[in-house]
Amino acid sequence: MRAMPSAGSSRVFDVDDVVSALERVISEHTRTVRIRGEVVNLRSGRDGRVHWFRLEDPREGHDARLDCMAFATDVADGCVLADGRVVEAVARPEFSRRDGRLQIRLHRIQPAGEGELIAMLDERRRRLAAEGLFDPSRKQALPFVPRGVGLVTAAGGAARADVLRRIDARFPLPVVVVHAAMQGPACAREVVAALAALDSDPRVDVILIARGGGSLQDLLPFSDEAMVRAIGAVGTPVVTGIGHEPDVTLACLAADARAATPTAAVDLLVPDRALLREDLGAAARRLSAGARRSVAASARHLGMIASRPGLARPHEAVVRGRREALAVAARRLGPAARAVVAHRARDLVVVGARPDRAARGAVSSADGRLAVFGARLAAGDPTRPLGAGFALVRDSAGRAVVTAAAAAAAGRVTLEFGDGLVGARVEEDAGG
DSSP states (O other), X not given: OOOOOOTTOOOOOOHHHHHHHHHHXXXXXXXXXXXXXXXXXXXXXXXXXEEEEEEEOOSTTOOOEEEEEEEGGGBOTTOOOOTTOEEEEEEEEEEETTTTEEEEEEEEEEEOOHHHHHHHHHHHHHHHHHTTTTXXXXXXXXXXXXXXXXXXXXXXXXXXXXXXXXXHHHOOOOEEEEEOOSSSTTHHHHHHHHHHHHHTOTTOSEEEEEEOOOOTTTTGGGGOHHXXXXXXXXSSOEEEEESSTTXXXXXXXXXXXXXXXXXXXXXXXXXXXXXXXXXXXXXXXXXXXXXXXXXXXXXXXXXXXXXXXXXXXXXXHHHHHHHHHHHHHHHHHHHHHHHHHHHHHHHHHHXXXXXXXXXXXXXXXXXXXXXHHHHHXXXXXXXXXXXXXOOEEEOTTSOBOOSHHHHHHHOEEEEEETTEEEEXXXXXXXXX
C-alpha cells in the first residue's frame, strides 16, 4: 500500500484510489467480532434479499448505534428481523464503494440470548419496584360503567378489531382510539404520547393498552422505563391487555389492572349488559318476594293481636280490669283494717293501765283551770252591770251609744236592761 500524501502535496488522487486505499486498510486491519443490539429503521430491498438497518445498544442510558447491512441468507432460521428486536450476529466492518461510507456487514444473525434480556428486565423491575411504582396502594379503582374508553393500539392490528367488537357485544360505549406503534423503537415514545392525550380527554374514564402476543423481544418496548413511569403518572386508570397468558411486561405491573389478552381486558373494563339485566331481574324478584313475605308476616301478627279479648271487646276488658283491681283492694283492706283496730286497742289498754292517781291529778288540775277561766269570763261579761240597774244604750243599727251627743244624734235608741229591751226617744234638755 502506498503512503497517503500530506495535505500540502501537489499530487491529486482519484476517488477510486482513495476508496481502494480505505478498503485495503479496513480489510487488513479489522477482524470479525460478535455483537448484540436492537434493530432500528429496518429497510429491505424489493426482492427481500438485502436488509439495511441500525443496531442500537438496548441498555438504558447508552446512546450508541451502527449502520448495518445483511443478506437474507445471513438470517438464521426462525429469526425474523423487525424493529425493536434484539439480535446477535457476527460483524465485520466494510467500506461501501457505492455509498462511500463505512458500514457493518452482519453474518449469522440470530435472536439475542433471552437469558441476558431477562436478567436486564429483572434488574429494571427490582429498581422500579423499590421506587414503589408497582405498589398495590398506587392502583386506582376501575369505574363500574365508564362514560368512555380510551384505546391505545396499532392502527391495523387484530387487537383493535377484537377490542371494539367485544365492547360492542358486552356494553356499547364510546371509544376514543389513539394509534401507536406496538413494537419497535417508536413504540414506547408513541404509547407515552397516546397516554398523555387520552388522560387529558374528558370523554375518557379508563384507558386500555392492547396488543397481541409476541416474543420476548417483540414485547420489550412494554418494559421501557419511560412507558412504565408514564402509566404510573396518569390520573386516568390504565388497563393492559398485552400479549397472551404468560406475557407479563413491566407496563402490566405498573397498570391499575391487567388481563392476559386484549379481549379479556375488555371484560375488566365494561360489564356484560345481558348479565346485568339478569341480575337486575333476579334482584327485583327477590325484592318482591321479600316484600310479600314481610306483608304476610305483619298481617299474621296483626291478626294475633286483634284476636286478643282485650282488643276484641275493649269495654269488657276495662270493666273486668277495674273489678279485679277492686277485689284485690278489698282483699288487702280487711287485714289492714284489722291491724289498725288491734293497734288502737293496744294503745287503749296501755292508757287504761296507768295509775288512777295520775288520772285523778289530771282531772283536779283541769277543774282548777276551768274555775279560773270561768271567773275571768264572768268578770269580763258586758251584761253583768245590767243586773245592778245599769242599761246598755244602742242606736238603730245596734251600735253602742256611749255619749249624750251620740244619743241626741241618734234620735231613737234601744235600752237594754237585765230583763229585756225598751225603745226610747231622745229629746234635748231645753235648759241646756
